[in-house]
Amino acid sequence: MLIRISLVALALSGAFLPLSAARATGLATCDSGSRESWQPQEKLTAMLKDMGWQVRRIKEDGGCYEVYALNEKGERVEAYFHPRTLAPVPTGSKDHKG
Amino acid sequence: MSAEVRVWDPLLRIAHWTLVASILAAWITADVKLDAAKRAHEWVGYAALAVIALRLGWGWIGPRYARFRQFVRSPAQTLGYARALIASAEPRYIGHNPLGGWAVVALIALTAAAGLSGWLSVTDRFWGVKWVQELHEALGNALYFLVGLHLAGVVFTSWRHRENLVLAMLTGRKQAPRPGDVD
Numbered sequence: 001m002l003i004r005i006s007l008v009a010l011a012l013s014g015a016f017l018p019l020s021a022a023r024a025t026g027l028a029t030c031d032s033g034s035r036e037s038w039q040p041q042e043k044l045t046a047m048l049k050d051m052g053w054q055v056r057r058i059k060e061d062g063g064c065y066e067v068y069a070l071n072e073k074g075e076r077v078e079a080y081f082h083p084r085t086l087a088p089v090p091t092g093s094k095d096h097k098g
Numbered sequence: 099m100s101a102e103v104r105v106w107d108p109l110l111r112i113a114h115w116t117l118v119a120s121i122l123a124a125w126i127t128a129d130v131k132l133d134a135a136k137r138a139h140e141w142v143g144y145a146a147l148a149v150i151a152l153r154l155g156w157g158w159i160g161p162r163y164a165r166f167r168q169f170v171r172s173p174a175q176t177l178g179y180a181r182a183l184i185a186s187a188e189p190r191y192i193g194h195n196p197l198g199g200w201a202v203v204a205l206i207a208l209t210a211a212a213g214l215s216g217w218l219s220v221t222d223r224f225w226g227v228k229w230v231q232e233l234h235e236a237l238g239n240a241l242y243f244l245v246g247l248h249l250a251g252v253v254f255t256s257w258r259h260r261e262n263l264v265l266a267m268l269t270g271r272k273q274a275p276r277p278g279d280v281d
Contacts, residue, residue: 027131056226068226076225091133 028080029062031095038083041065047086053077064089064096101274105192110164111270113153117209120146124212125242140220147213150206163192169199176200190259190279192272198255201248208244212237 041058052072059066064080080089089096120142127139157166176196182188215234224230256263266272
């Protein structure tokens, strides 16, 4: 019994071994086509600045622009925008058309 | 049934398995971008930091085998142990062996660093700051690597000395000292 418990414990711990498997699980995905059709990140930054946001980082995630910022109220936000239209993408959307 | 001695006290064992659970939960929730997963990831990080604070205090005032002074050996002693290991002549330790002791120190340090950098990454000041996010990820990956090394060490040492060390961390008991063992 105790041996079985320790085997289970070991097996659970062994789940660590496959290091950090790359798991692409974005909050949203965008149907954004080829990169040439995308608007530059600078334009998104400028747009959000006009809204009173303080943009900290823009990454690409699931074909969307993923923005880390403090919004106009100074709250921490992580928001998604469509790279072609720069329209906000609600989190949870799949293949958002923009 | 051979004689046994109590080595790992209950608080040490609870701290160990709570850390295992938090690190496992942090790993599972790391890349899941659901609000619930993010919140869980944050809270298991805080839990791990709390356990580490407790463990550090216990390392000073706790029972004998929980104390850092008991198991953190000098570089010379550790190197000597590593040499003996290569020659398959390493002695059995009642507490942590020198390499195991350093694994404990490194695991605690990396878990603390991963937890603190994660904490930093959700403050207003460092929110969305690239180097903080990348540092947190790198520390997390280094931690998982070290966990793998720790497990390999546990399995190897268990096999070498015919003693189930995972079970020992659950029951707190180890086989009584035999001639040649190091206390």
